[in-house]
Amino acid sequence: MLSRLAQSFQKDLQILVVRAASSGSLTAATQKVVDRESQYGAHNYHPLPVALNKGKGVHLWDVDGKQYYDFLSAYSAVNQGHCHPRIAKALKKQADVLTLTSRAFHSTLLGEYEEFVTKLFKYDKVLPMNTGVEAGETACKLARRWGYKVKGIPNNKAKILFAEENFWGRTLAAISSSTDPTSYEGFGPFMPGFEIIPYNNLAALEKATQDPEVCAFMVEPIQGEAGVNVPNAGYLKGVREICTKNNVLFIADEIQTGLGRTGKLLCVDHEEVRPDLVLLGKALSGGFFPVSAVLADDEVMLTIGPGEHGSTYGGNPLACSVAMTALQVLIEEKMIENAARLGDVLINELCKLPQDIVRMVRGKGLFCAVIINKKFDAWEVCLRLRDNGLLAKPTHGDKIRLAPPLVITEDQLRDSIDIIKKTLLSFG
Numbered sequence: 001m002l003s004r005l006a007q008s009f010q011k012d013l014q015i016l017v018v019r020a021a022s023s024g025s026l027t028a029a030t031q032k033v034v035d036r037e038s039q040y041g042a043h044n045y046h047p048l049p050v051a052l053n054k055g056k057g058v059h060l061w062d063v064d065g066k067q068y069y070d071f072l073s074a075y076s077a078v079n080q081g082h083c084h085p086r087i088a089k090a091l092k093k094q095a096d097v098l099t100l101t102s103r104a105f106h107s108t109l110l111g112e113y114e115e116f117v118t119k120l121f122k123y124d125k126v127l128p129m130n131t132g133v134e135a136g137e138t139a140c141k142l143a144r145r146w147g148y149k150v151k152g153i154p155n156n157k158a159k160i161l162f163a164e165e166n167f168w169g170r171t172l173a174a175i176s177s178s179t180d181p182t183s184y185e186g187f188g189p190f191m192p193g194f195e196i197i198p199y200n201n202l203a204a205l206e207k208a209t210q211d212p213e214v215c216a217f218m219v220e221p222i223q224g225e226a227g228v229n230v231p232n233a234g235y236l237k238g239v240r241e242i243c244t245k246n247n248v249l250f251i252a253d254e255i256q257t258g259l260g261r262t263g264k265l266l267c268v269d270h271e272e273v274r275p276d277l278v279l280l281g282k283a284l285s286g287g288f289f290p291v292s293a294v295l296a297d298d299e300v301m302l303t304i305g306p307g308e309h310g311s312t313y314g315g316n317p318l319a320c321s322v323a324m325t326a327l328q329v330l331i332e333e334k335m336i337e338n339a340a341r342l343g344d345v346l347i348n349e350l351c352k353l354p355q356d357i358v359r360m361v362r363g364k365g366l367f368c369a370v371i372i373n374k375k376f377d378a379w380e381v382c383l384r385l386r387d388n389g390l391l392a393k394p395t396h397g398d399k400i401r402l403a404p405p406l407v408i409t410e411d412q413l414r415d416s417i418d419i420i421k422k423t424l425l426s427f428g
Contacts, residue, residue: 029063048393050386055082058408060391069416071385071392071402075224076256076367078287079339080329081407087286090325091318099318103310113320117293120327121266121278125301127294128315132255132281133169135292138309139218139251139277140173142296144193145303147215151247154213161208161217161248163199167225168218168253168279177218199223200231202238209246216249216277221267224256227399228369230362233271240273249300255281255292256367260330260406263340263365270364276300286326291319335406339365342413346402349417357424359398368402369395376427384426390419 026034026049033051050068054061058081060068073079080087094109101107110128117126127142129135140160147158162177175184176191184190197204199219208214221236223229243250252275257267259280264270266278277300281292313319330336343365350361350370360371372378378394385392394400404416 027064033063048382048386048391050391057081058405058412067389068386069390069404069412069419071390071404071416073403073405074287075282076259076261076403077282077285079260079283079335079406080286080326080333081405082287084286084326084329084407086329087288087322087325090321091288094318094321097317100313100316102312103315107317107320109317109320110315113315113324116324117327118295121295122274123278123295124297125295127296127301127304127309128319129292129294129311130290130313130319131169132279132290132292133171133174134311134314135255135279135281135294136168136218136253137171137173138294139216139279141309142277142294142300142304143216143218143249143251145308146249146300147213149303150299151215153215157193157213158215159193159195159211159213161195161197161205161214163219163223164196165199165223165226165229166218166220166253167223168220168255199226199229200235202235202242205239206242206246209242209248214246214248216251217243218251218253220253220257221270222257222262222364222367224367224401225395227371227395228363228367228401230364236268236271236273240275243276249276251275251277251279253279255279259283259327260336260339261365261367261403263336263343265331265336267364283330284326285319285322286329288322288326289319291323291326293323330406333407338408339406342366342408342410343368345410345413346417349414350402350420353421353424354428357428363402366403366406366408369399370402370424371399372424374398381423381427385419385423388419388423390416390423 030051034049051063052060053063058069060070114126127138129138143160144158147153148155164179166177168174170183173191175187177194178184179196197208205217240250252268254266268275276296278295284293285291346366346368347361347363357373358370359373362369372381378398378400381400382392382394392400392402
């Protein structure tokens with residue numbers, strides 16, 4: 001059996017090498033980085049063949065000194081730009097004082113951070129975690145506990161609804177809600193009590209939430225990994241109304257869409273709705289290290305008591321200092337307004353591309369995607385973008401996400417648009 005697995009891994013490696021080589025030869029310095037990762041690291045990612053060693057603002061540099069515009073932003077984790085000096089200063093200052101206590105003791109910064117973030121987002125409580133998927137797991141536990149203690153669902157019968165094509169991580173719980181075979185195949189059995197309904201379909205939500213054992217609906221306001229899938233206007237308002245009517249918690253996964261990415265502090269703010277739980281992550285630290293959070297009011301949050309959920313690193317002093325600064329930077333430097341203004345420029349310009357190359361453009365703020373004609377290979381498009389000085393990554397075959405840091409200037413954006421247009425038109 002181990003021999004068969006080794007042969008399978010070797011075959012996968014050969015495919016990756018051939019695909020990378022098809023883009024043209026790599027420099028010796030880049031090839032050294034790629035080869036070392038391949039030899040010593042697990043093969044659970046397929047990176048674009050570029051080896052980065054420096055970032056500042058909207059730019060990245062590779063090991064050969066070539067400069068690129070970053071149009072992935074670490075999946076929206078660096079909304080504030082790479083290595084933002086104020087966040088870096090806060091991290092360095094706190095790193096010399098106190099980094100970790102665990103939650104076995106109180107620390108001065110935790111309460112300060114909790115007060116800051118709950119007042120900013122207008123919720124009673126916050127539960128601090130580290131990664132985005134931990135926030136998702138936390139929300140599921142809170143929802144189930146609320147379902148039993150408040151809604152009165154019989155023990156072990158609670159159900160949580162998820163939208164088709166959702167993505168919130170790769171833990172067993174997360175893939176139990178996935179409709180992507182790449183995520184879930186070969187990893188069963190799966191979490192019970194998770195049910196899938198169509199995205200952007202209020203009738204399906206209405207029907208599903210009439211089940212008295214449903215405790216929550218978790219949904220991305222805009223689906224990121226699905227290719228920046230924007231729902232119809234009014235969808236989020238409808239979700240709020242249906243969940244309220246049927247006594248079901250509305251969980252908004254704002255880990256990728258939140259913190260200014262779509263031109264509002266939260267994406268749900270576009271429709272002026274207030275979810276019962278909000279998940280934050282990624283840009284909550286400005287890309288310095290993993291920081292996540294779940295926001296909720298007392299009725300939900302206080303259903304979990306001491307010892308029933310937690311994290312050694314969640315809410316550590318270093319994270320609290322970094323997260324407060326990352327949020328302050330986002331607001332005080334008007335990055336949210338910049339995303340709204342320049343997002344319109346980006347979408348309008350992308351819509352001018354010929355439809356025989358770009359079938360569709362969708363997005364909100366600086367969270368965009370182009371869906372290219374299926375006769376073109378999105379991977380090859382991204383390789384050519386790389387060669388022309390811009391980094392992006394395809395998702396689900398024919399979709400290319402375009403999401404630069406929110407610090408981008410209009411001149412930088414228009415320069416980037418020229419690169420994108422030039423690259424895409426070269427396939428015509």
